[in-house]
Amino acid sequence: MGILYLSVELVVDLLTCLVGGVLMFKAKDNRPRFYWGCIALLIGIVFVWENVGWLLIVTEEPEYRFTDMLNIEKMLKWYPLASIVALFPLASLYPSYLSPFKTLSFLQPMILLTTIGVCYIVFNGYMTPLSSMEDVLTNMDHADVVLRCFLFVCSLVTPLFCFLYPLCRQSSRRKPNRMMFVFVGFMFLFICIYVLFTLDISYFVFNLFGAASVVFALFFSVQYLFRENPFSVCIRSDNAEETVADQSCLAVPEPLFIRISDYFQSDPCFVRQDYSIKHLSASIQEQEPKISSAIKSAGFSSFREYLNDLRLQYFKQMAMACPEKNIKELIFLCGFSSRATFYRNFPDL
Numbered sequence: 001m002g003i004l005y006l007s008v009e010l011v012v013d014l015l016t017c018l019v020g021g022v023l024m025f026k027a028k029d030n031r032p033r034f035y036w037g038c039i040a041l042l043i044g045i046v047f048v049w050e051n052v053g054w055l056l057i058v059t060e061e062p063e064y065r066f067t068d069m070l071n072i073e074k075m076l077k078w079y080p081l082a083s084i085v086a087l088f089p090l091a092s093l094y095p096s097y098l099s100p101f102k103t104l105s106f107l108q109p110m111i112l113l114t115t116i117g118v119c120y121i122v123f124n125g126y127m128t129p130l131s132s133m134e135d136v137l138t139n140m141d142h143a144d145v146v147l148r149c150f151l152f153v154c155s156l157v158t159p160l161f162c163f164l165y166p167l168c169r170q171s172s173r174r175k176p177n178r179m180m181f182v183f184v185g186f187m188f189l190f191i192c193i194y195v196l197f198t199l200d201i202s203y204f205v206f207n208l209f210g211a212a213s214v215v216f217a218l219f220f221s222v223q224y225l226f227r228e229n230p231f232s233v234c235i236r237s238d239n240a241e242e243t244v245a246d247q248s249c250l251a252v253p254e255p256l257f258i259r260i261s262d263y264f265q266s267d268p269c270f271v272r273q274d275y276s277i278k279h280l281s282a283s284i285q286e287q288e289p290k291i292s293s294a295i296k297s298a299g300f301s302s303f304r305e306y307l308n309d310l311r312l313q314y315f316k317q318m319a320m321a322c323p324e325k326n327i328k329e330l331i332f333l334c335g336f337s338s339r340a341t342f343y344r345n346f347p348d349l
Contacts, residue, residue, distance in 0.1 A: 010051045012214050017044030019221040029277065029292040030302035032091040033224050039085060042219040046077065047210060069102035069130040069199060070148040075116050078194055079155040083110040086162035086187065089180060092231035093172040096296035109158050113151055120147060135200075152198060156191060163187055173299025174232040177221060182229055186216055212279060226344055229301035256286065262348075270310045271335035277303040311335045315342075 023037025082322075087106060091098050128142045129135070138144045146194045159227055163184065167176065190212055197209040223230035264270055272279075282304075291304060300306040317336045318325070328339065337344040 006051050006152075006161065009214065010048060012218065013044045013047040013051060015044075016214055016218045016221065017048065018038050019218060019225065020044060023221055023224055028302065028304065029288070030228055032088060032095075032301065032306070033228065035091075036041070036088065036221065036224050036266070038216045039081065040221040043081065043213060047214055050210070067289070068127075069132070069240040070136065070145075070152055071198070072117055072121065072127065072144075072148050072151065074198060075151050075155050076114055078150070079110055080114055082155065082159040082191075082194075083107055083162065086159040087175075087229060088155060089163050089183065092229055092301070093166045093169075093174045093176065094182065095174075095229075095301045096293065106162055109154060117147065117151055120136050120144065156195070159187070160191065172232075172235075173311065174229075174234050176232050177230075180231040181219065186219075190216060228305035229317055234299045234305070253298040254294040256290060256296045260291065260294060264310055268314060269306055271314065271333065273335055275307065275335065307335075308341075 017040070019038030020042075023040065024034055025037075027034035027037060037335045085106070087098065087103065090106075097105075124144070127137045127145060128145050130139070130145070130148075136145060136149070140149075166172070167180075182327070192213050193209050196205045220230070260280070265279075266319070269275060269279070269283075277288050277291055281291055284291075295303055295306045298306075300309065311334045315330055319331060320328050322330070325333070331339055331342045
């Protein structure tokens, strides 16, 4: 494991921490974006700590060799993060679904097994040395080996279930986009690397796991920087041919959302570039959290995404009503602050 490689990875780790912090700051009422920022920041901090430690080890002992298989500490680091990350497809497709109680319900297996694993390390601590599958099979009568095997299986099965479950449901007001399938493909790749990382003992797999973790966090953090919800798009009522068959199984938006929609139809104040949820709250005399909840019940990830959707629809209307105006004029007329913001949202139209 080269010092140069670790140094480069350390720089990328710090960049991941920075982007994660920016996401948390910019999230506002977009919880998935805030939580992804937290995850990116945590992954960056963990790997900064790990890589600084490995730099010291490699500097002092260049020929260091890995000697453990089914390392419980590795699995306890992977399992919580993988379980939380696996919930993002669900949070993307169903913005109002994951309440704190439902989130805890999905994370219960991870919380229980992680607690058991930590308690075993703290109160017992003995780990049977394992360097091959033959050692694993030979020592299956040892409690720690059984625990490690069970933890390994669960740390694969539960994240797989969590990120595949929402893709099998058909009652969402959103539909997956290309980035969702990139995310799913990345998760499958990541899980394969994790299996190798846990069962194989080599420099290559160790480096691959570290690099994949940081690239994964950084890549999707950048997606969240530029998109409110990078994994799915809202199904609009004007796409009747696509959605009419699914309308009966869709959740009904909260009455407050109908009121908000009617308000914007009567007064297109959303074209103001500085318009925010605070302005809407003052206009309709409702609290901001209630407004945010109502908007999410209609399939939007945040107030900002809903605002951009309204502006895009208004752009279509103005383009038909005022064909003499060029695109640049219409972009600013509809409330977009820049052409870059418009073009980021235009593919969803």
